[in-house]
Amino acid sequence: MKIQLTDAWNKMANRLESWLNNLIINLPNIIIAIFVFVIVLFLSKYISRLTLKLLSKSSLQKSMKNVIAKLISILVIFAGLFLVLGILDLSKTLNTILAGAGVAGLAVGLALQGALANTFSGIVLSYIKQIKFGDWIESNDFEGEVIDIDLRAVTIRQPDNNLVYLPNKLVLENPIKNFSSTAQSRVILTCGVGYSSNLEFVRDLVRQTIVSNFEPVANEKDVIFIYSEFGDSSINFETRFWIDSTSALEVAKAKSEAMICIKKAFDKNDINIPFPIRTLDFPKNFKFTQEQKEG
Known part of the structure; x- marks a missing residue:
């Protein structure tokens, strides 16, 4: 048993000594490889910025320019890795990596289906103009x-x-x-007026109010006004007009402003905007008790 332990210790010592000798022999190459890899990292960043600068004069979308710059940066880093393996004289390792790239690629592809799908989709989204x-x-x-x-x-x-x-x-x-695919956005506003209202007057008043408060609306013909239905307590209408904006937030602001202006115009002309009310019908001979009257 003692002899076996001694042999195992000697083998381990010889192996460690061999590794140490190889490390000392290859130390210059290791230092050079580390230095080269650091340079490659800085070079990839510089080339990425240079690519963005060169592409800034092109008609490509900004997103596509960023994707191209990142892909070139990744390619530079991969080239640096292969260069480092060559400096370390790991040609056999390099050949093994290249030989197993197909199988490894398949395994990685199956494991990273979602990530690869997002990457490919990102390239497509960066290219399309929609x-x-x-x-x-x-x-x-x-x-x-x-x-x-x-x-x-x-x-x-x-x-x-x-x-x-x-x-x-x-x-x-x-x-x-x-919302930004066109130069303008349409504002759609719905409201209702009482059954006793003059519908033609209401229509003209709403159109005049929109024209006078929104610059992009040149005349009353640009305002679409449609009575939509006889509601439970009001005659409902819908009005539509365009504004010079592609932002949904600006559309919401314009709609809010239109509501304020129309409400002021209705109040000024005694036009009622009804709200649902409940009417109770009692029999003709129905009489309230004194407690009910007081309640």
Whole structure:
């Protein structure tokens, strides 16, 4: 038993001595490899910035420029890794890596299906013109301004200034409502007036009010006014007009301003905006008791 332990100790000592000798022999290469890899990291950042600067004069979207710069930066780092392996004289390791790249790629692809799908979707979203930086969009029940598109997610800023990160795959596969695709947005406002109102006067008054308070509306013909239904307590109408804005927040502000202006105009002309009321009908011979009258 003692002899076996001695042999095992000697083998371990010889192996450690061999490793130490190899480390000392390869120490210059290791130092050079570390130095080269650090340079590659700085070089990748510099090339990424240089790529953005060169692409700034192109007609590509800002998101596409960022994606191209990141991909070039990643390629530079991979090239640096292969260079480091060559400096360390790990050609056999390099060949093993290349030989196993197919199998490893398949395994990684299966394990990272979601991440790869988001990466591919990010490249597609960066290329298409239907969505770009500064657009006001609605997607997956979230609405806001697009402030970033990277290889993982689309970042939008909501009206309350909160940031929402939508995975690229979900944005690409689901409908996108882009409020910024046109130069104008339509404001739609619904309201109701009493049955005793002069409907033609109400229509003209609403149109005049919109024209006088909103600059983009040139004349009354630009205001669409439609009576929609006979409601339970009012005759309801809908009015529509355009404003020079592509932001949903600006549309909401314009709608609020229109409500204030129309309410002032109605009050000034004694036009009633009814609200639901309940009417109680009693039999003709019905009499209240003294307690009911006092109550």
